[in-house]
Amino acid sequence: CAGADMSSGADSFDTHDSANFSSSPVLPAWKVRKPVIAAMNGHAIGLGFSLALQCDFRFAATDSKYGLIQSRRGVLADGCSHWLLPRLIGVEAAMEMLVLGRTLTSDELAEKGLAREILPAAQVLPAALSFADEIASQSSPLIAAMSKRLLWDGLGMSLDAMDAKESQWLQHTMGKADAIEGGRAFAERRAPRWQSQVNSDWPEG
Incomplete structure:
Protein backbone atom coordinates (compact mmCIF):
# COMPACT_ATOMS: atom_id res chain seq x y z
CA CYS A 1 0.00 0.00 0.00
CA ALA A 2 1.77 3.10 -1.25
CA GLY A 3 -0.71 5.45 0.42
CA ALA A 4 -3.78 7.40 -0.65
CA ASP A 5 -4.51 8.07 -4.32
CA MET A 6 -3.41 11.70 -4.73
CA SER A 7 -4.24 11.94 -8.44
CA SER A 8 -7.24 14.21 -7.78
CA GLY A 9 -5.00 16.85 -6.22
CA ALA A 10 -6.90 19.28 -3.99
CA ASP A 11 -9.85 16.87 -3.74
CA SER A 12 -7.78 13.91 -2.49
CA PHE A 13 -9.09 14.30 1.05
CA ASP A 14 -12.50 15.81 0.41
CA THR A 15 -14.95 16.36 3.29
CA HIS A 16 -16.50 13.21 4.72
CA ASP A 17 -19.62 13.99 6.78
CA SER A 18 -21.01 10.46 7.18
CA ALA A 19 -22.08 9.65 10.72
CA ASN A 20 -20.71 6.15 10.19
CA PHE A 21 -17.23 7.31 9.16
CA ILE A 135 2.81 -20.72 16.98
CA ALA A 136 0.13 -23.11 15.67
CA SER A 137 2.12 -26.28 16.32
CA GLN A 138 3.93 -25.47 19.54
CA SER A 139 1.45 -23.32 21.49
CA SER A 140 -1.99 -24.26 22.73
CA PRO A 141 -4.45 -22.32 20.55
CA LEU A 142 -6.51 -21.43 23.60
CA ILE A 143 -3.51 -20.17 25.57
CA ALA A 144 -2.21 -18.17 22.60
CA ALA A 145 -5.60 -16.50 22.22
CA MET A 146 -5.99 -15.84 25.94
CA SER A 147 -2.46 -14.42 26.20
CA LYS A 148 -3.17 -12.08 23.31
CA ARG A 149 -6.40 -10.88 24.88
CA LEU A 150 -4.75 -10.27 28.27
CA LEU A 151 -1.86 -8.38 26.67
CA TRP A 152 -4.06 -6.03 24.66
CA ASP A 153 -6.66 -5.55 27.41
CA GLY A 154 -3.86 -4.98 29.90
CA LEU A 155 -2.88 -1.77 28.11
CA GLY A 156 -5.90 -0.14 29.74
CA MET A 157 -6.01 -2.04 33.05
CA SER A 158 -4.54 -1.39 36.48
CA LEU A 159 -2.03 -3.85 37.93
CA ASP A 160 -4.59 -5.10 40.46
CA ALA A 161 -7.21 -5.63 37.76
CA MET A 162 -4.71 -7.53 35.61
CA ASP A 163 -3.60 -9.66 38.57
CA ALA A 164 -7.20 -10.63 39.25
CA LYS A 165 -7.99 -11.41 35.61
CA GLU A 166 -4.77 -13.32 35.00
CA SER A 167 -5.32 -15.38 38.15
CA GLN A 168 -8.92 -16.16 37.13
CA TRP A 169 -7.90 -17.18 33.62
CA LEU A 170 -4.91 -19.20 34.80
CA GLN A 171 -7.21 -21.16 37.09
CA HIS A 172 -9.51 -21.74 34.11
CA THR A 173 -6.69 -23.45 32.16
CA MET A 174 -5.31 -25.62 34.95
CA GLY A 175 -6.29 -29.28 34.79
CA LYS A 176 -7.75 -28.90 31.30
CA ALA A 177 -6.90 -31.17 28.36
CA ASP A 178 -4.17 -28.91 26.98
CA ALA A 179 -2.50 -28.55 30.38
CA ILE A 180 -2.38 -32.32 30.66
CA GLU A 181 -1.18 -32.72 27.07
CA GLY A 182 1.53 -30.08 27.50
CA GLY A 183 3.08 -31.94 30.40
CA ARG A 184 2.68 -35.32 28.71
CA ALA A 185 4.23 -34.15 25.42
CA PHE A 186 7.19 -32.68 27.31
CA ALA A 187 7.76 -35.90 29.25
CA GLU A 188 7.48 -38.01 26.11
CA ARG A 189 9.67 -35.61 24.10
CA ARG A 190 7.20 -35.22 21.25
CA ALA A 191 5.16 -32.46 19.65
CA PRO A 192 1.94 -31.69 21.52
CA ARG A 193 -1.47 -32.64 20.14
CA TRP A 194 -3.65 -29.79 21.30
CA GLN A 195 -7.35 -30.33 21.88
CA SER A 196 -8.62 -26.92 22.95
CA GLN A 197 -10.97 -24.84 20.81
CA VAL A 198 -10.94 -21.07 21.25
CA ASN A 199 -14.69 -20.69 20.78
CA SER A 200 -15.87 -23.55 22.99
CA ASP A 201 -13.18 -23.34 25.72
CA TRP A 202 -13.03 -19.56 26.16
CA PRO A 203 -13.35 -18.46 29.81
CA GLU A 204 -16.35 -16.49 30.98
CA GLY A 205 -15.85 -12.98 32.23
Missing part, protein backbone atom coordinates in the same frame (compact mmCIF):
# COMPACT_ATOMS: atom_id res chain seq x y z
CA SER A 22 -14.37 5.60 10.98
CA SER A 23 -10.62 6.17 10.73
CA SER A 24 -10.23 2.41 11.24
CA PRO A 25 -12.45 0.85 8.54
CA VAL A 26 -11.91 -2.82 9.40
CA LEU A 27 -12.09 -4.86 12.60
CA PRO A 28 -8.84 -3.98 14.43
CA ALA A 29 -6.44 -6.91 14.45
CA TRP A 30 -6.05 -6.70 18.22
CA LYS A 31 -9.73 -7.74 18.58
CA VAL A 32 -9.11 -10.95 16.63
CA ARG A 33 -8.47 -13.75 19.12
CA LYS A 34 -5.75 -15.45 17.09
CA PRO A 35 -2.31 -13.84 16.68
CA VAL A 36 -2.24 -11.70 13.54
CA ILE A 37 0.99 -11.37 11.55
CA ALA A 38 1.72 -8.61 9.03
CA ALA A 39 3.90 -9.74 6.12
CA MET A 40 4.94 -6.45 4.51
CA ASN A 41 6.76 -7.45 1.33
CA GLY A 42 6.54 -3.97 -0.15
CA HIS A 43 5.77 -0.35 0.74
CA ALA A 44 3.33 0.29 3.60
CA ILE A 45 2.38 3.96 3.75
CA GLY A 46 -0.57 5.65 5.45
CA LEU A 47 -3.47 3.35 6.23
CA GLY A 48 -1.49 0.38 4.93
CA PHE A 49 1.03 0.98 7.71
CA SER A 50 -1.67 1.77 10.29
CA LEU A 51 -3.23 -1.63 9.65
CA ALA A 52 0.18 -3.31 9.99
CA LEU A 53 0.67 -1.54 13.33
CA GLN A 54 -2.53 -3.16 14.59
CA CYS A 55 -1.02 -6.61 14.09
CA ASP A 56 0.75 -8.58 16.79
CA PHE A 57 3.89 -9.20 14.73
CA ARG A 58 5.37 -7.50 11.68
CA PHE A 59 7.82 -8.88 9.09
CA ALA A 60 9.17 -6.19 6.75
CA ALA A 61 11.00 -6.10 3.44
CA THR A 62 14.33 -4.45 2.86
CA ASP A 63 14.30 -1.72 0.19
CA SER A 64 10.72 -0.72 1.09
CA LYS A 65 9.34 2.41 2.74
CA TYR A 66 7.04 2.59 5.74
CA GLY A 67 5.34 5.39 7.61
CA LEU A 68 2.44 7.60 8.55
CA ILE A 69 2.95 10.59 6.27
CA GLN A 70 -0.52 12.11 6.65
CA SER A 71 0.71 15.23 8.49
CA ARG A 72 2.53 16.16 5.27
CA ARG A 73 -0.77 15.91 3.40
CA GLY A 74 -2.82 17.99 5.85
CA VAL A 75 -4.86 15.21 7.45
CA LEU A 76 -4.58 13.09 10.58
CA ALA A 77 -3.10 9.61 10.59
CA ASP A 78 -5.70 6.87 10.88
CA GLY A 79 -6.26 3.28 12.00
CA CYS A 80 -6.14 4.19 15.72
CA SER A 81 -2.45 4.99 15.29
CA HIS A 82 -2.61 7.72 17.96
CA TRP A 83 -3.62 5.05 20.49
CA LEU A 84 -1.31 2.33 19.17
CA LEU A 85 2.01 4.07 18.61
CA PRO A 86 2.65 5.46 22.11
CA ARG A 87 1.92 2.02 23.53
CA LEU A 88 4.28 0.36 21.05
CA ILE A 89 7.22 2.78 21.04
CA GLY A 90 6.57 5.50 23.66
CA VAL A 91 5.09 8.98 23.45
CA GLU A 92 8.13 10.87 22.13
CA ALA A 93 8.87 8.41 19.33
CA ALA A 94 5.17 8.27 18.46
CA MET A 95 5.01 12.07 18.37
CA GLU A 96 7.97 12.17 16.00
CA MET A 97 6.35 9.71 13.61
CA LEU A 98 2.91 11.34 13.66
CA VAL A 99 4.00 14.99 13.58
CA LEU A 100 6.95 14.80 11.20
CA GLY A 101 5.35 12.25 8.87
CA ARG A 102 8.65 10.90 7.60
CA THR A 103 8.95 7.68 5.66
CA LEU A 104 11.11 5.06 7.35
CA THR A 105 13.47 2.49 5.91
CA SER A 106 13.19 -1.11 7.05
CA ASP A 107 16.26 -0.61 9.25
CA GLU A 108 14.66 2.42 10.93
CA LEU A 109 11.51 0.39 11.43
CA ALA A 110 13.49 -2.32 13.20
CA GLU A 111 15.36 0.24 15.32
CA LYS A 112 12.01 1.52 16.62
CA GLY A 113 10.92 -2.00 17.47
CA LEU A 114 8.16 -2.02 14.84
CA ALA A 115 9.42 -5.01 12.86
CA ARG A 116 10.22 -8.45 14.20
CA GLU A 117 12.40 -9.31 11.22
CA ILE A 118 13.77 -7.56 8.12
CA LEU A 119 14.16 -9.71 5.00
CA PRO A 120 14.37 -9.49 1.20
CA ALA A 121 10.83 -9.07 -0.16
CA ALA A 122 10.61 -12.61 -1.55
CA GLN A 123 11.41 -14.07 1.89
CA VAL A 124 8.92 -12.02 3.93
CA LEU A 125 5.84 -14.17 3.42
CA PRO A 126 7.64 -17.53 3.85
CA ALA A 127 9.20 -16.25 7.08
CA ALA A 128 5.86 -15.01 8.38
CA LEU A 129 4.20 -18.33 7.52
CA SER A 130 6.98 -20.26 9.23
CA PHE A 131 6.52 -18.14 12.35
CA ALA A 132 2.76 -18.71 12.22
CA ASP A 133 3.34 -22.46 11.87
CA GLU A 134 5.53 -22.46 14.98
Whole structure:
Protein backbone atom coordinates (compact mmCIF):
# COMPACT_ATOMS: atom_id res chain seq x y z
CA CYS A 1 0.00 0.00 0.00
CA ALA A 2 1.77 3.10 -1.25
CA GLY A 3 -0.71 5.45 0.42
CA ALA A 4 -3.78 7.40 -0.65
CA ASP A 5 -4.51 8.07 -4.32
CA MET A 6 -3.41 11.70 -4.73
CA SER A 7 -4.24 11.94 -8.44
CA SER A 8 -7.24 14.21 -7.78
CA GLY A 9 -5.00 16.85 -6.22
CA ALA A 10 -6.90 19.28 -3.99
CA ASP A 11 -9.85 16.87 -3.74
CA SER A 12 -7.78 13.91 -2.49
CA PHE A 13 -9.09 14.30 1.05
CA ASP A 14 -12.50 15.81 0.41
CA THR A 15 -14.95 16.36 3.29
CA HIS A 16 -16.50 13.21 4.72
CA ASP A 17 -19.62 13.99 6.78
CA SER A 18 -21.01 10.46 7.18
CA ALA A 19 -22.08 9.65 10.72
CA ASN A 20 -20.71 6.15 10.19
CA PHE A 21 -17.23 7.31 9.16
CA SER A 22 -14.37 5.60 10.98
CA SER A 23 -10.62 6.17 10.73
CA SER A 24 -10.23 2.41 11.24
CA PRO A 25 -12.45 0.85 8.54
CA VAL A 26 -11.91 -2.82 9.40
CA LEU A 27 -12.09 -4.86 12.60
CA PRO A 28 -8.84 -3.98 14.43
CA ALA A 29 -6.44 -6.91 14.45
CA TRP A 30 -6.05 -6.70 18.22
CA LYS A 31 -9.73 -7.74 18.58
CA VAL A 32 -9.11 -10.95 16.63
CA ARG A 33 -8.47 -13.75 19.12
CA LYS A 34 -5.75 -15.45 17.09
CA PRO A 35 -2.31 -13.84 16.68
CA VAL A 36 -2.24 -11.70 13.54
CA ILE A 37 0.99 -11.37 11.55
CA ALA A 38 1.72 -8.61 9.03
CA ALA A 39 3.90 -9.74 6.12
CA MET A 40 4.94 -6.45 4.51
CA ASN A 41 6.76 -7.45 1.33
CA GLY A 42 6.54 -3.97 -0.15
CA HIS A 43 5.77 -0.35 0.74
CA ALA A 44 3.33 0.29 3.60
CA ILE A 45 2.38 3.96 3.75
CA GLY A 46 -0.57 5.65 5.45
CA LEU A 47 -3.47 3.35 6.23
CA GLY A 48 -1.49 0.38 4.93
CA PHE A 49 1.03 0.98 7.71
CA SER A 50 -1.67 1.77 10.29
CA LEU A 51 -3.23 -1.63 9.65
CA ALA A 52 0.18 -3.31 9.99
CA LEU A 53 0.67 -1.54 13.33
CA GLN A 54 -2.53 -3.16 14.59
CA CYS A 55 -1.02 -6.61 14.09
CA ASP A 56 0.75 -8.58 16.79
CA PHE A 57 3.89 -9.20 14.73
CA ARG A 58 5.37 -7.50 11.68
CA PHE A 59 7.82 -8.88 9.09
CA ALA A 60 9.17 -6.19 6.75
CA ALA A 61 11.00 -6.10 3.44
CA THR A 62 14.33 -4.45 2.86
CA ASP A 63 14.30 -1.72 0.19
CA SER A 64 10.72 -0.72 1.09
CA LYS A 65 9.34 2.41 2.74
CA TYR A 66 7.04 2.59 5.74
CA GLY A 67 5.34 5.39 7.61
CA LEU A 68 2.44 7.60 8.55
CA ILE A 69 2.95 10.59 6.27
CA GLN A 70 -0.52 12.11 6.65
CA SER A 71 0.71 15.23 8.49
CA ARG A 72 2.53 16.16 5.27
CA ARG A 73 -0.77 15.91 3.40
CA GLY A 74 -2.82 17.99 5.85
CA VAL A 75 -4.86 15.21 7.45
CA LEU A 76 -4.58 13.09 10.58
CA ALA A 77 -3.10 9.61 10.59
CA ASP A 78 -5.70 6.87 10.88
CA GLY A 79 -6.26 3.28 12.00
CA CYS A 80 -6.14 4.19 15.72
CA SER A 81 -2.45 4.99 15.29
CA HIS A 82 -2.61 7.72 17.96
CA TRP A 83 -3.62 5.05 20.49
CA LEU A 84 -1.31 2.33 19.17
CA LEU A 85 2.01 4.07 18.61
CA PRO A 86 2.65 5.46 22.11
CA ARG A 87 1.92 2.02 23.53
CA LEU A 88 4.28 0.36 21.05
CA ILE A 89 7.22 2.78 21.04
CA GLY A 90 6.57 5.50 23.66
CA VAL A 91 5.09 8.98 23.45
CA GLU A 92 8.13 10.87 22.13
CA ALA A 93 8.87 8.41 19.33
CA ALA A 94 5.17 8.27 18.46
CA MET A 95 5.01 12.07 18.37
CA GLU A 96 7.97 12.17 16.00
CA MET A 97 6.35 9.71 13.61
CA LEU A 98 2.91 11.34 13.66
CA VAL A 99 4.00 14.99 13.58
CA LEU A 100 6.95 14.80 11.20
CA GLY A 101 5.35 12.25 8.87
CA ARG A 102 8.65 10.90 7.60
CA THR A 103 8.95 7.68 5.66
CA LEU A 104 11.11 5.06 7.35
CA THR A 105 13.47 2.49 5.91
CA SER A 106 13.19 -1.11 7.05
CA ASP A 107 16.26 -0.61 9.25
CA GLU A 108 14.66 2.42 10.93
CA LEU A 109 11.51 0.39 11.43
CA ALA A 110 13.49 -2.32 13.20
CA GLU A 111 15.36 0.24 15.32
CA LYS A 112 12.01 1.52 16.62
CA GLY A 113 10.92 -2.00 17.47
CA LEU A 114 8.16 -2.02 14.84
CA ALA A 115 9.42 -5.01 12.86
CA ARG A 116 10.22 -8.45 14.20
CA GLU A 117 12.40 -9.31 11.22
CA ILE A 118 13.77 -7.56 8.12
CA LEU A 119 14.16 -9.71 5.00
CA PRO A 120 14.37 -9.49 1.20
CA ALA A 121 10.83 -9.07 -0.16
CA ALA A 122 10.61 -12.61 -1.55
CA GLN A 123 11.41 -14.07 1.89
CA VAL A 124 8.92 -12.02 3.93
CA LEU A 125 5.84 -14.17 3.42
CA PRO A 126 7.64 -17.53 3.85
CA ALA A 127 9.20 -16.25 7.08
CA ALA A 128 5.86 -15.01 8.38
CA LEU A 129 4.20 -18.33 7.52
CA SER A 130 6.98 -20.26 9.23
CA PHE A 131 6.52 -18.14 12.35
CA ALA A 132 2.76 -18.71 12.22
CA ASP A 133 3.34 -22.46 11.87
CA GLU A 134 5.53 -22.46 14.98
CA ILE A 135 2.81 -20.72 16.98
CA ALA A 136 0.13 -23.11 15.67
CA SER A 137 2.12 -26.28 16.32
CA GLN A 138 3.93 -25.47 19.54
CA SER A 139 1.45 -23.32 21.49
CA SER A 140 -1.99 -24.26 22.73
CA PRO A 141 -4.45 -22.32 20.55
CA LEU A 142 -6.51 -21.43 23.60
CA ILE A 143 -3.51 -20.17 25.57
CA ALA A 144 -2.21 -18.17 22.60
CA ALA A 145 -5.60 -16.50 22.22
CA MET A 146 -5.99 -15.84 25.94
CA SER A 147 -2.46 -14.42 26.20
CA LYS A 148 -3.17 -12.08 23.31
CA ARG A 149 -6.40 -10.88 24.88
CA LEU A 150 -4.75 -10.27 28.27
CA LEU A 151 -1.86 -8.38 26.67
CA TRP A 152 -4.06 -6.03 24.66
CA ASP A 153 -6.66 -5.55 27.41
CA GLY A 154 -3.86 -4.98 29.90
CA LEU A 155 -2.88 -1.77 28.11
CA GLY A 156 -5.90 -0.14 29.74
CA MET A 157 -6.01 -2.04 33.05
CA SER A 158 -4.54 -1.39 36.48
CA LEU A 159 -2.03 -3.85 37.93
CA ASP A 160 -4.59 -5.10 40.46
CA ALA A 161 -7.21 -5.63 37.76
CA MET A 162 -4.71 -7.53 35.61
CA ASP A 163 -3.60 -9.66 38.57
CA ALA A 164 -7.20 -10.63 39.25
CA LYS A 165 -7.99 -11.41 35.61
CA GLU A 166 -4.77 -13.32 35.00
CA SER A 167 -5.32 -15.38 38.15
CA GLN A 168 -8.92 -16.16 37.13
CA TRP A 169 -7.90 -17.18 33.62
CA LEU A 170 -4.91 -19.20 34.80
CA GLN A 171 -7.21 -21.16 37.09
CA HIS A 172 -9.51 -21.74 34.11
CA THR A 173 -6.69 -23.45 32.16
CA MET A 174 -5.31 -25.62 34.95
CA GLY A 175 -6.29 -29.28 34.79
CA LYS A 176 -7.75 -28.90 31.30
CA ALA A 177 -6.90 -31.17 28.36
CA ASP A 178 -4.17 -28.91 26.98
CA ALA A 179 -2.50 -28.55 30.38
CA ILE A 180 -2.38 -32.32 30.66
CA GLU A 181 -1.18 -32.72 27.07
CA GLY A 182 1.53 -30.08 27.50
CA GLY A 183 3.08 -31.94 30.40
CA ARG A 184 2.68 -35.32 28.71
CA ALA A 185 4.23 -34.15 25.42
CA PHE A 186 7.19 -32.68 27.31
CA ALA A 187 7.76 -35.90 29.25
CA GLU A 188 7.48 -38.01 26.11
CA ARG A 189 9.67 -35.61 24.10
CA ARG A 190 7.20 -35.22 21.25
CA ALA A 191 5.16 -32.46 19.65
CA PRO A 192 1.94 -31.69 21.52
CA ARG A 193 -1.47 -32.64 20.14
CA TRP A 194 -3.65 -29.79 21.30
CA GLN A 195 -7.35 -30.33 21.88
CA SER A 196 -8.62 -26.92 22.95
CA GLN A 197 -10.97 -24.84 20.81
CA VAL A 198 -10.94 -21.07 21.25
CA ASN A 199 -14.69 -20.69 20.78
CA SER A 200 -15.87 -23.55 22.99
CA ASP A 201 -13.18 -23.34 25.72
CA TRP A 202 -13.03 -19.56 26.16
CA PRO A 203 -13.35 -18.46 29.81
CA GLU A 204 -16.35 -16.49 30.98
CA GLY A 205 -15.85 -12.98 32.23
